[in-house]
Amino acid sequence: MKRLFIILLVVMISMASCVIKEKEMAKESRSSAFQPEPLGDDWSRSLVGEWEGSGESNAGEGKGRTKIELGLNGQFLIMKGEAEIAEITPEQRQYLKETMHATDEDIAKFQGSTFKELQIRTIDPKTGEIVGYLFDSMRCIARGTGRREGNKEIMEWQWFAQGQGALSTRITEKVSDDKFIITEKYTMPDGSIMEDKGEMIRKK
Secondary structure: OHHHHHHHHHHHHHHHHHHHHHHHHHHHHHHHHHOOOOOOOHHHHHHOEEEEEEEEEOOEEEEEEEEEEEEOOOOEEEEEEEEEEEEOOHHHHHHHHHOOOOOHHHHHHHHHOEEEEEEEEEEOOOOOOEEEEEEEOOOEEEEEEEEEEOOEEEEEEEEEEOOOOOEEEEEEEEEEOOEEEEEEEEEOOOOOEEEEEEEEEEOO
């Protein structure tokens, strides 16, 4: 009888402990839903800084700079980048004319300008999914969702406005805290494919 009493007591204590834990988890869930903690994952924090990079695509080859910082009380990564096209090969020029319907005047203007881009990203506190928006100086807008797999971040982008109808997949591979390799494959509205590849090196 005494043994039965002890067993019942242990069960009651365990049940009470579970109830307390559930209440604490519910309280924590409500708290984080109201005011999430700032982004503190290693990946997000490792991106903060100033970067320089080079890359090539069907549109041309160039060099660029990106500044990444935590903004809005640390809830978002804000990425501001700019790049200049250093060279457009005959093959790239042909691609721009045939696929992008660019004129010689368009290409000259594109090569002589500074391309700028703004990205804003965060992590959905409920799902853990990466969500972001992208805006660039060609009046393209994109909404992206993604995930991380080991040392890679995979983002799927859907393009609007000037880029209406395009889809792209961007893979960012972390080589070290000071180096990232980026590849992106675009599927254009007409079904043609455009690819970018490049690397980013930390300067600060």
